[in-house]
Amino acid sequence: MIKENENLERIAKEIMRPVGLSKNFILWMSFLGVILAASLVAYAIQLQNGLTVTGMRDYVSWGMYIANFVFFVATSLVGMLITSVLGLTGISWIKPIGRIAEIIAVAFAAVAGLVIVSDMGRPDRLINVFMYGRIQSPIIWDVTVVITYLTLSTLLYFLPLIPDLAIAKTRMDHCPVWLQKLYEILSVKWGHTTEQYKIMLKSVRILMVVIVPTAFAIHTVTSWLFASTLRVGWDSTIFGPYFLTGAFVAGSAAVVIAMYVFRSSYKLEKYITAFHFDKMGKLLVLTMLVYLYFNINEYLVPAYKMKAADAKHLHELFVGSHAFLFWSVQLCGLIIPIILLIFKPFRKPVPMLILSIVILIGAWFKRLIIVVPTMEEPFLPKQHVPHEFMVYTPTVIESMITIGTIVMAIMIISILSKLFPVIPIWEMAEEAENESEHKLNE
């Protein structure tokens, strides 16, 4: 229960200051809009000519799009990690960044669905999945669980936002009228009553619990799209946890980047402090160590046995045509950041930003390394086909569409963070209240 006092006044003012449409924001969105428009043109070309405009052919029928899909699902899982796993264990430093994690979850889960559509040559047949889908197929589980996770994440973003909307709606003279109206509607007549708080907090707790199995399901199912097929490099029993732990690495890196951007462009240094970066740095080290462990498992066991097909696959990865990408990803995306982040100076905001960008890019290419080399080694004789069937080379159009999906996610994040407070005002006020009470008691 928050009290109307100077603490709340000050916090609300500081957090609400960047909210609304600024010139810079419109410029930024137009910039993103231009890139999006270009990628939509690329998509129109793909719709017209079919998937032959991509680098995918008979053997490599999953390429950049599927890797991109896995990346999106992976990154979205961080919402669950931070708000639920850390939140339910009572870790309080996540309070100012929980909403950022949730924004990333919503944006990436929403676009993940679209990324899958980009991989369809005939998206008009999507309806058939719902009409004739077989529930024995991991594809159906994936569709179900992505939609469910998106809904849960949206609710988990929205519910704790309600008190803030109510606090903010009286303090937004600098905002356009339609935004004020939107706040009025979305704040669902919140009156800061004890009863309303009780309902909200209980609902949030329920959501925090049910989102854990859902998030595990979403990425485990994504991994099963691979692991349930008999293919070199995918035919693995630990693919679920392998994907899940990888997801936490990508998501945590994305949160750090967002933290940095919001902190400096919205002047929120008081709320997102060096302390938070330090904590996130430690979290990154933990998630990366677990992921490294799974990586070692995933490559060492087949490499020890060296079954004929595995041997060929691993050869391509370790010293063959994919070696450069493979080692870049493992070193820059995992091993070097782990070593650096163990040292405190690297957990300061700027080095954290740089390392997180490298980790996130590494995470994207890691998905490509999981998808493509396996596709190039089917258990079929490859013969009498053109070179482009044997080796996958993404096209410009494919890359443009992929960039478009990333831009879309950034746009959703930008809009949510610009139109609504990125830091929970009521939680911060509560915190400040507790602190001053603490001081009084001493």
Next chain:
Amino acid sequence: MLKRYFAAITILATLSQAKAEEWVVPADKAKKVSPFAFTPESKKAGEALYKANCMSCHGMPGKNNAIPLVPPPPDLAGTVAQSLEDGEFFYKITEGRGPMPSFKNSLSANDIWNIISYLRSFNDKYVQEVARKITREGITEGNIQILFKLIKENKQLQAEVMNTTAEGKKPIEGAAVKLFAKRYFGNLPIDEERETDASGMVAFDFPKDLPGDSTGMVHLSAKLVDEDAFGEVKSDTVFAIGAPTCKPALNEQRAMWNVVQKAPLWILFTYTIGVLTIWGIIFYILLQIRKIYILGKNKEILGE
């Protein structure tokens, strides 16, 4: 000991190698020619047959894309294959050798000639020689038919070969008849090749345990062996002569790979329970938001 073993293997390998290199067609068979002239229609029919029966191994004619078997299936539009006589072609396709299957029982002579017609269309230099009409003594032009008769008691199948001409029906004597039962893949020869007696009759002994469909029905097909003399004479029929087999359809039971109506129960159960639980909770949360709204509205009314 081991040395001798290897020596034996080497000799055997060399011998089989020699065999793989030469495939000699008996001279009389090599002289055989098609009973009809190749036309665009025969070529077209042959192309369809080729694609269904041969392309999986030999690849597209002229494209040199056969699958790598040992010995390799040659490109049948290539110079080596095209230097074969029509009769050699016919013989090799009917008899087969090693990995090259025999098509004696699954393709008719007409079918095989159609395929040859198709393959010859890749050869500009080819000039066809057509068989002179061969007629057997005592047989005048007419409509030859094979009529079936089932003798249930001793599981014997009789066939009567009759020639209907302007002068009436006449039995054909001394014609060799072959009987086949249709199976999933190709035709299964039943009993031996038999010759008709003076009344045009042949009798085949039928095995007692040949599987039929669920009611014991077997598709049968009889043909005259001497296609040169009689042309393609064939007759099909269905008799309840086999042993009834009631194998359940493969897709009858619930299975992971079956249609959704036949999904395994555990997966139907797990999926449904999972979806209902989580979406039930989502629905509950939406109701809670409504409750917050109603509480706020009541407070507003009271406050005013």
